[in-house]
Amino acid sequence: MQTHVQIHDLNVFYGKTQALKNISLDIPRNQITVIIGPSGCGKSTLLKSINRFVELSIETRISGEVLVDGEDIYAPSIDVTDIRKKIGLLAQQPFPLPMSIYDNVAYGLRIHNMHKQRNLDDLVKHYLEQAGLWDEVKDRLHTPATRLSIGQRQRLCLARGIAVEPEIILGDEPTSALDPISAQHIEKRLLDLKQQYTVVLVTHILRQAKRLADYVVFMYMGELVEHGPAAEIFENPQEMRTRAYLQGEF
Amino acid sequence: MKNFDNKKKNLDNTLKQRRYFIDFLGGKLFLITTGLPFLVVIIMIIVLFIRTLPILSAKPLVDLLFGHVWLPLQGEFGFYPFLIGTLWVTLLAMIIAVPPCLLNAIYLSEYAHPTIRAFLKPLLDLLAGIPSVIYGVWGMITIVPWVQTITPDLGKWFGIEITNPTGYGILSGGIVLAVMVAPVIISVAYEVMESVSHGFRQASLAVGATKWQTVKFAVLPNAMPGIIAGIVLGFSRAFGETMAVLMVVGNVAKVPNNILDPAYPLTALIANNYGEMMSIPLYDAALMGASLLLLIVVLFFNLIAAFFLQNALKQTL
Amino acid sequence: MKKLFTQRNIEEIIFRILMTLSFLLVAGGLGAILWTIVIKGLPALNLDMITQVPQGGYYLGKKGGILNAIMGSLYLAGGGTILAFIISLPIVLGLNVYAKNSRWAFTVRLALDIMWGIPSIVFGAFGFIVMLALGLRASLLAGILILCLLELPILTRTMDEFIRMMPSELEETSFALGSTKYETALYVIVRQILPGMATAILLAFGRGIGDAASVLFTAGYTDRIPSSILEPAASLPLAVFFQLGTPYPEVQQRAYASALILTAIVLFISLLSRWLSGRLGRFAIK
Numbered sequence: 001m002q003t004h005v006q007i008h009d010l011n012v013f014y015g016k017t018q019a020l021k022n023i024s025l026d027i028p029r030n031q032i033t034v035i036i037g038p039s040g041c042g043k044s045t046l047l048k049s050i051n052r053f054v055e056l057s058i059e060t061r062i063s064g065e066v067l068v069d070g071e072d073i074y075a076p077s078i079d080v081t082d083i084r085k086k087i088g089l090l091a092q093q094p095f096p097l098p099m100s101i102y103d104n105v106a107y108g109l110r111i112h113n114m115h116k117q118r119n120l121d122d123l124v125k126h127y128l129e130q131a132g133l134w135d136e137v138k139d140r141l142h143t144p145a146t147r148l149s150i151g152q153r154q155r156l157c158l159a160r161g162i163a164v165e166p167e168i169i170l171g172d173e174p175t176s177a178l179d180p181i182s183a184q185h186i187e188k189r190l191l192d193l194k195q196q197y198t199v200v201l202v203t204h205i206l207r208q209a210k211r212l213a214d215y216v217v218f219m220y221m222g223e224l225v226e227h228g229p230a231a232e233i234f235e236n237p238q239e240m241r242t243r244a245y246l247q248g249e250f
Numbered sequence: 251m252k253n254f255d256n257k258k259k260n261l262d263n264t265l266k267q268r269r270y271f272i273d274f275l276g277g278k279l280f281l282i283t284t285g286l287p288f289l290v291v292i293i294m295i296i297v298l299f300i301r302t303l304p305i306l307s308a309k310p311l312v313d314l315l316f317g318h319v320w321l322p323l324q325g326e327f328g329f330y331p332f333l334i335g336t337l338w339v340t341l342l343a344m345i346i347a348v349p350p351c352l353l354n355a356i357y358l359s360e361y362a363h364p365t366i367r368a369f370l371k372p373l374l375d376l377l378a379g380i381p382s383v384i385y386g387v388w389g390m391i392t393i394v395p396w397v398q399t400i401t402p403d404l405g406k407w408f409g410i411e412i413t414n415p416t417g418y419g420i421l422s423g424g425i426v427l428a429v430m431v432a433p434v435i436i437s438v439a440y441e442v443m444e445s446v447s448h449g450f451r452q453a454s455l456a457v458g459a460t461k462w463q464t465v466k467f468a469v470l471p472n473a474m475p476g477i478i479a480g481i482v483l484g485f486s487r488a489f490g491e492t493m494a495v496l497m498v499v500g501n502v503a504k505v506p507n508n509i510l511d512p513a514y515p516l517t518a519l520i521a522n523n524y525g526e527m528m529s530i531p532l533y534d535a536a537l538m539g540a541s542l543l544l545l546i547v548v549l550f551f552n553l554i555a556a557f558f559l560q561n562a563l564k565q566t567l
Numbered sequence: 568m569k570k571l572f573t574q575r576n577i578e579e580i581i582f583r584i585l586m587t588l589s590f591l592l593v594a595g596g597l598g599a600i601l602w603t604i605v606i607k608g609l610p611a612l613n614l615d616m617i618t619q620v621p622q623g624g625y626y627l628g629k630k631g632g633i634l635n636a637i638m639g640s641l642y643l644a645g646g647g648t649i650l651a652f653i654i655s656l657p658i659v660l661g662l663n664v665y666a667k668n669s670r671w672a673f674t675v676r677l678a679l680d681i682m683w684g685i686p687s688i689v690f691g692a693f694g695f696i697v698m699l700a701l702g703l704r705a706s707l708l709a710g711i712l713i714l715c716l717l718e719l720p721i722l723t724r725t726m727d728e729f730i731r732m733m734p735s736e737l738e739e740t741s742f743a744l745g746s747t748k749y750e751t752a753l754y755v756i757v758r759q760i761l762p763g764m765a766t767a768i769l770l771a772f773g774r775g776i777g778d779a780a781s782v783l784f785t786a787g788y789t790d791r792i793p794s795s796i797l798e799p800a801a802s803l804p805l806a807v808f809f810q811l812g813t814p815y816p817e818v819q820q821r822a823y824a825s826a827l828i829l830t831a832i833v834l835f836i837s838l839l840s841r842w843l844s845g846r847l848g849r850f851a852i853k
Contacts, residue, residue, distance in 0.1 A: 053452065058364055085458030095449035098471035107467065108457035111575065157453065164457050273747035280661030280752070284671070286654065287723070288678040290716060294685070294693050301696050350589030357586040376837045377597045379770070380830065381777025383804040387811065387826045388600045391607060429596045436593070462579040483684070490686025492780040493808065517688045517780070524695060524784055534696075541692040545685060552684040556677050 004029035004168065004198045005050060010064035012045055012054055019045040021222045023064070027215070032190060032199040034209045034230075037219035038250055043202045046219065047170050050200065051087040052080050068168070085112060088161035090174040090186075094153035096145030097160075101137050104145045104156055108164035123163065131159035132189055151182025158189060162197070169193060171201040175208065187212060206246070210234060218242045291549075298542040305535035314539070320503045327536045329543075331505045335420075335513030338506055339495060340488045342424030343431060348481055351432050355439035355477075360465050378433035386497035389426035394498055397422045401510055410508045414500065420509045423499035430494055431484040438483060442476025442559075443469055479558035486551035490544055492517040516540045601830070608827025611820035617828065621790040626810070628817035633825050636806035638792045640829075642707055643782060643802055644775035647714025648722075652768055654715070655722040659760075662723075663730045664738075664752040676727070683720035690717050691784035698785065707793045707800040710786025717781055718771035725770055729763025730756060762844040769840035773833050779804035803829040 005027040012020040019042045027033050035043040048054045050066060052073060065072050073083045085108070097104050105124045109115040115123065124141070128134040133155040137148070145156055154174060161169060171190065175183035190199055190212060203209050209216065213230040218241075226233060226242045237243045244250060305314065305327060317328020358367055398417030405412040446469050454468040455461075470477075500512020501522065520537050527534040619632035658675070666672040694713040703709055737759060741751040779802070787799035788809065803825060810822035 051456065053455070056452070056455070081458040081460055083458075084456055089452070089456035091449060091452060091456070093449050095447065095453040097450065097453060097468050099467070107454070108459075111457070111459050111463050111467075113574075160453075160457060269747055269750070273749040276749040276752070277661075277665045280657045281665050282661075283654070283657040284661040284666060284675045286658060287675060287682050287720060290719075291678055291682055291685075294689070297693060297696065298689075350592050353582075353586045353589040354593050357590050361583070361586065372837075372841060373597075376834065379773045379777070379833055379837050380600065381779070381804055381833060383777070383779050383807050384604060384826055384830055385600065387607075387807060387823070388603050390811065391603050391823075392599065429593075429600070432593050432596070460575050460579050462582050463575060486684050490684070490688065492686065492688040493804065497808070497811070517686060520688050520692055521780060521783060524692070528699075538692060538696065541689045545689045548684050548686060548689075549681055552681045553677075556680055 002029040006067040008065040013061040031214035033215040034213035035217045041219040042222040087168045088166035090171040102141040127159040127163040301538040336515040339423040343427035347428035351435040359443040382494040385494040389498040418500035435484040438480030443473045475558040475561040479555040482555040607823040611824035636801040639800035640803040646711035650715040651718040660752040679720040688780040691781040695784040705787030708796040721771040725767035765843040773836045
């Protein structure tokens, strides 16, 4: 197992409250890592510190290191837009940008000047196929993305995210706003995508975690309680709190 | 005991009936009063229209709107110079005001530090509340002399023949109005941009867009209806403004040739001449016609703004 | 590595510079106004200005003050605001408790917004012809009535927006206790929007006291402090305007001082409203 993201002593404060306490964690390459825990435990914060979204909130203080391929993404010499290109995010609510379906997928390619090397049409088709949306939208690529159903929107957001060829895909409860069928679609895509990408997923649905996870991270009140391969954590948790959570006590 | 229960029940019932009756009556009363604003607008239009009728029946509308000659004593009422004057001043004000105002709104909503924002928002409200006569005084003290000094240079650069070296003219009026409508445009545009869901910004940032790219592609398109509404509202405010313009624009009833010429906006026409309008035939009808025109134009623009603002609110997820 | 000079980074930098420039432009323009008014007005300001009415020959530069205009403005704006407030309260409650989000409520709000946008000179002209038709002369009463119309949409829409920001649970709680709509309106909503009322009243008052074009037609101008509502009344904006129109520098100086007084009143009201809405907001549920 190869490590892709290394987190060392990460602390995140929102104003005076500490959201993450001394987190150290290795995230394996080309696997699905699922972060679980009760609401308010800091799982979203941990996820968003990987693509530097935590700093979008006001008065955030961050200490510690997050290394992606051995490079500290919080180093002053790093261009934050490069980090976010390398690390895609699938948000809780799908937000298609106010443009057509085609332009949504092409958005990242255009802003990074990536479309000059290859034919943009082919690229858009390719990524829509990867996201499992191509067949549904191929006849109306130039209609506004807002006309899609919410499940289709989330897959469009996935296509938009992978179009910039990231290495890591973060998912912040990406199925929580979707109906069960659409959620299944997304889960299937994520399982396919782990061949090429490292996937980190936050979820509060334990069943989903069990379906998808290769590696599990359990958090509680801003602390990292336990982490390890999925089988070990689910079958034989070492910590009381993990066991209690898995048994549905809180 | 039973008697007492019955009494209590009766009392309860009358009390309840009274409460329901009050509720019914109050509801009707409240609902009737809500019709008042609507009624006022309608009555204003009707009254002004009735008072305009004499001149409308005496002269064809085309002559009134496009006639160049304004000589009330001889019965000549050509509104054209005033219409053009109003349009020039208002358009110039919008050209000056809109770009910096939009940039300001973007700055406030996307870039400014929260403390700066918390300080600027009340400041904008404060400035929106400054009386127009104060803007006029400022224009007379500061803007008019400045325009006066640059007039010869402007004439030279643009090859305009200077016929009005006083500084009182369209340029001064436009600048004063631009500053005056700035708080309106900034406030509306800023509020609409701020109401754009953060999800859109994050969606754009997540693929590695820069801040400006995010503003350009994710925020502005979503906020566009509201921004247009803000501009329209600013325009209609400038269009109907009286005092500030009146004080700096020169008030010469001639069709202007360039922005250094004086103009005579409709509002100034009404304000300056209401005193003698009753002593000259048709003069009062002409001035009421000007008021009606102002009212209808502003009404129209406000309807457009309302339409766009509605769309702006619908679009947010 | 940071790439500084890619096209998009340059674009970012250019727009940041433009934004800063336009911010300075707007802030500077507005700062310049206050500065000009203070610098020009302060030297001409003295106690006589605010304690005396114009004496004989005042407009030629002789002794006197503008107490007539200060009092006239306070009467006009005060009266207009009180009247508009009394009318606006049932409108606001009717809109938010009985009409709710109906088509009618939308129409009423639209009418109010349009009314808000009507230029004050149109209100003035309208008031003037109605006065003529009724055989009234320019008077404090007419001025108050017209200012009431001008301020009505400001008061109503400001309070309306306040109520709309109120969490709907609050109203539901009241209904859940068995209250009728009327009782909910009077006991829950009115209390909840107290800070909104203060803001709205002061906002409307500030607008009323600063408006010139409407009172020019309806309230007239006089050197006396009106003793009945049927007498004409002077107002500060018109005092500024008329004094500035004279050819005498001494009188123009006084116009600047009058402008300073007017600005000070408006700024004071604005600050007061901020402070009050903060104080009264303590009991409101956010």
